[in-house]
Amino acid sequence: MATEKVSSESIQAKHDLASSVSWSWILQRFTGILLLVFLGGHLWVEHFMNTSVHVVTSRLRNGIFVVLDAGLLITVVYHGLNGLHGILQETWAVARSWWFRYLVWALGLVTMCWGMDILWAFLYRRPFLVIG
Amino acid sequence: MHHQRTRGHTAFIAHRISGLLILGYLYLHLILLSAILLPNGTTHFNAVAAVVERPVFIVGDVVLFGIILIHGLNGIRLVVADFGGLIRTSRLGIWLTMVTVAVLLGIGLLVLLPDIVR
Numbered sequence: 001m002a003t004e005k006v007s008s009e010s011i012q013a014k015h016d017l018a019s020s021v022s023w024s025w026i027l028q029r030f031t032g033i034l035l036l037v038f039l040g041g042h043l044w045v046e047h048f049m050n051t052s053v054h055v056v057t058s059r060l061r062n063g064i065f066v067v068l069d070a071g072l073l074i075t076v077v078y079h080g081l082n083g084l085h086g087i088l089q090e091t092w093a094v095a096r097s098w099w100f101r102y103l104v105w106a107l108g109l110v111t112m113c114w115g116m117d118i119l120w121a122f123l124y125r126r127p128f129l130v131i132g
Numbered sequence: 133m134h135h136q137r138t139r140g141h142t143a144f145i146a147h148r149i150s151g152l153l154i155l156g157y158l159y160l161h162l163i164l165l166s167a168i169l170l171p172n173g174t175t176h177f178n179a180v181a182a183v184v185e186r187p188v189f190i191v192g193d194v195v196l197f198g199i200i201l202i203h204g205l206n207g208i209r210l211v212v213a214d215f216g217g218l219i220r221t222s223r224l225g226i227w228l229t230m231v232t233v234a235v236l237l238g239i240g241l242l243v244l245l246p247d248i249v250r
Contacts, residue, residue: 003209029211029214032207032211033211035204036204036207036208039204043197043200047154047243047244056181057174057177077158080151080154080158081155083151083155084151084152084155086139087148087151087152111159111162114154115162116161117169118162118165118166118168118169121168121169121173122168125173125174128174
């Protein structure tokens, strides 16, 4: 009896797993693993190699740190907003509308451009898009 | 989706809450860094940096580090469970995650303590 119940449960679980595999599911795991490297590196650099504000700002004029931070920005925005999209879809019917994903993508692209402009401003001492 | 009130369910809730908090922090981080976008950006950025170097904000850094550890290490547990085909939540995995969070958070606290108590 007990073994029968377990096996039917595991078949159901396998079915759920297979039907839930999508590009966003795969990319969520892929960006999650990338973030361990990017965010781990970011925290290490900012706290163990950081001595002053001057050092942080001069480090952000170095191309390699800008590339690493741009990589972190893209992965964290995708991972964070994809995660938020998933939570909203489970709890709010509007988030399941066909157009909602485009809204999340628009927010993500705006956030990425915003972050890129900050990195540009550190690199060239003035923003690409001047807001102030 | 049906979730039983188990350790796995608590980890599921913790993963969502920590994820939302980190996403909120991302936007706070971008807002503070946006000081560099203002005219004479470096001056404004230095002013913001001087504020967030105060001990109370370093305590906030430790809390943030803890939240990141919970999300990141529980994320590793989930990926291992996904690719290892372990559908059922392993008690060992949960304990291993909690112990690693505690150890790394302790190390982080020791590293940042000189900036809090000074």
